[in-house]
Amino acid sequence: MITGLMLLMAMLSVRSVTSHFPPGTCIKHCVAECTLSGIxxxxxxxxxxxxxxxxxxxxxxxxxxxxxxxxxCAEFTKDEKAMSDCVSKCNKTKCKINV
Structure with a gap:
């Protein structure tokens, strides 16, 4: 229950301006904004x-x-390049996504 409430707080607190970034960059900025908001x-x-x-x-x-x-990829939240590489590998190798 508390985790659900915290996720809701995260959704309401973090701005969506980073959603146009590549996934690795977006995640890094999102995590930074989210934690700065106290979550x-x-x-x-x-x-x-x-x-x-x-x-x-x-x-x-x-x-x-x-x-x-x-x-x-969760272990790479502080390393933007490693996160981007990991996300790209998930997309192309494991999930066969061509974006």
Missing amino acids: DVAICTKYCPVRCLSQQISTKQHYCNLGCMLNT
Whole structure:
């Protein structure tokens, strides 16, 4: 229940101006904005990949990419290049997304 409320706070607190960035850059900026608003980094790490993923892909690809990012890329939240590379690898290799 508390985690759900924290996710809701994250959604309402973090501006959507970074959503046009590539996913790795978007996630880095989203996590920074989210934590600056006082929300726990673990909550921000769950929220930001969902917010930053392209909505121009199928639902199956979206969830594949989200799972890959949460399992593989979450450790790179402080390294923009590593995050971008990891997200790109999830897109192209694991989930076969060509964006």
